[in-house]
Amino acid sequence: MVIIKQFSVLFTIGIIFVFTNCTTRLDSAPNSIDHPPTPKTASILPLALGNYWEFSFTLHDSSGTPKQNFQNMTLRLDITHVYGLTTDSQIVKLNKNTKVAIKDTLYCLAWDKKISGDIVCHKGDGPVETRGLYVYGTFEDTILNLIDTPYLWLMFPSDSGKSWVIPNKDSLRETGGSVLVNSTNAQIYYIDNNSQYVSPIKFTNCYLYFYKTDQSESYYYYNPSIGPVCYMRYENGRKVKTYILKNHYLRSNESLHFEN
């Protein structure tokens, strides 16, 4: 009897041991992946310190006619600062006394080489519907004004027909609104004076975003290899502004600026 009991205990222990190891082996079986990761996607706006885009822009009067002295003017958009590494967190200064740790790489966009502008960030991983260009706030010289909850500005990649909402309280826009992906293959031309094309203008296929607010309707053409190509703004059904790309410069995403 004693021997049978001992054998039973040993047998039970052995069975348990075998099942445990099998379970372990099952859990760690090679090539067994439940959720393969989605490849990281690039930004709709090429982000690197030093990148810039020059536009020829025209303002129109109430009849849609170009305003005198506001025709074919040049406006430039620069990436003036970069904060953060791609794989690490860092401390950035919000104001003289406040610092915060962030894990994202932030890019500062400024118009007309001003020292103030918007802060954007590209999210290329995670669920596809969350990927795109986000607005993180504004900057004034080296002072960053980060909003509590960064919002999606331009979804990319996307399908035609996708839409999302822009919150009301936003330093970039007057009021909130909605963005719709009007097309992922809309053709538009731009001028590229640097390149040696035979043709005076270059046609390209772009994402066309339609941004609607209470006051206006705007169309944004973005090409992933180029960036912003064209912008058209309408108010009350009439054209008020047009931007068309006429020059741009892109460099590799390498130089970073660290804030102490």
Added chain:
Amino acid sequence: MKRILFCMCIIVVSLQVNAGRYALLIGNNDGGKKLGKLKYIQNDLLSLKQILKDNCGFDDRNISVLYNNSPDQIEKEFLRISKDTASGTEKLFLLYYTGHADQKNLMISGEELPIQKIRLLLAKVDASIKISVFDACQSGSFTRTKGGQLGKPFLFENDNKIKGQVILSSSSQNESAQESDQLKSSVFTFHFINSLRGSADITGDNKVSLLEAYNYSYNQTVVTTTQSWAGIQHPSYNFNIHGEGDIILADLNNQKTGIVFDKDIKGSITIYDKRNNIISEFTKEISKTNRITLNPGSYTIINSDENTTFQNQISLPKNSFSIINKSHLRKSFLSTLGMSKGKFQNTLETAVFTGVNYNLVNLNSINSSVSKSFSSFNELGINPDLSFQTINYFSPVFGLKVNYNKILLQVKRCQFQLNNERFFSANPKHPITSESYNVELNIDQTLTVSIVDLTLGYNIFNPILHLHFGFGLFDINHIIKSKFKDSYFNTITEKEILNTGTLILPQIGLTYNNSFAKFLLMDMGLFYRPQFSNQSIKSNGNIEDLEELKYDFNSLEFQLNLGVKKIW
């Protein structure tokens, strides 16, 4: 290339210049398949006929000229003359043949007419003096090679009655008889006719005897052919004459128009007509006058003496002899070397020329690739067609050539420029707002191509045809200016690109070359430039567009040039 000329010069030798004289002048320029065609046969026949009438007392009715007739026709003419000469009076018969021959036969259009037969036909002609002259290769065999100069004692006898037969040939037994492009005649015939004008009158008695004429022709023929690639030509003779007396060939006293060269002139004298053909040339001794008979007209006289050249231009009226002495001649810039005669291919000749090219170029590949670069404008409703309007054009040519023997090296430059300006407009609808707006596109192209050709030519048909092989270096400048206007974005954008570079393409061609006067030339040419695939060019202003510009200069060119040359 062996040129065989058969000249049959009939020399009428008689003290009685007005005795019955008959002449049969036979010429044939085609000796058959293996023999090249001769150029100046007809010219020689007509020139000889004229001098026989002018200076030698022949009546036009008694001179028969057969040009390119068959042996049967020649035989028939002999028989006809035999009948005409059967009257019993003293007569003189002159037989002249110029054309192809070998040692035993006359070669007439592929048929052979044996010399033996000619002798038999000649025997049937009833004339006290029969003179036969053959201007043909190896015709020395007809004279049984009695060559060299005539000895004086044989001729100067006192008896007026002369009977017998004379045979003169233009070359010795194994020699070629030659034509000269410079003289535009066969060499021997030219000098022989020249002698009868008075060039051979060394005694100054205004008569040209057989001795004078033959010696003169012999010497001049030897001198003229000394530099020839075909070798020196030595005329020969055979005399079977009975009787005594000077055998006078031409009596210049009966002529009324010509030039008398006075005693103070010496050296070589050449007389050109108004077409720059050599009419007469001879060497004049000092202290003697020379009378040369000529037709009325304009002539240029060149006198070379001890490396100094003098010249004059003269207009001879009818029935008048103009006397030329030293004071009438002025120094000429032409060197004596430049005036030497009878030179053939072993000369160095340089020339500069200018002319015009007519080009047929297919520019479809350029048109296609440029149009493709603007094809995106289809989106705006613009379909640009940027073809160059013409592909046939004229362009000026400048060049230099060096010719030595059969080789011709030629460098030439030509340039053409094409321009094409087009305007397009459309009124597309905005894809989003559907509002209509206006777009305009203006494209202005200029294509400038400079070509420098270097070709080596080989003479395939002396001296007029050359076959060329070589290369052309293309220097290409292609400017494309564009201007775009868009009323929606209110933009005006302009662009200018310059595509420059070079291409090297092969070239083959054929030219026809002709000289006139002493120093003028004219040539025509047909050239082809093959290009087996369209090529891009690399240079400043490289096009980075997706559609690279490619060029195709496959072309056919016709060229016409005039130039001046110098013979060294």
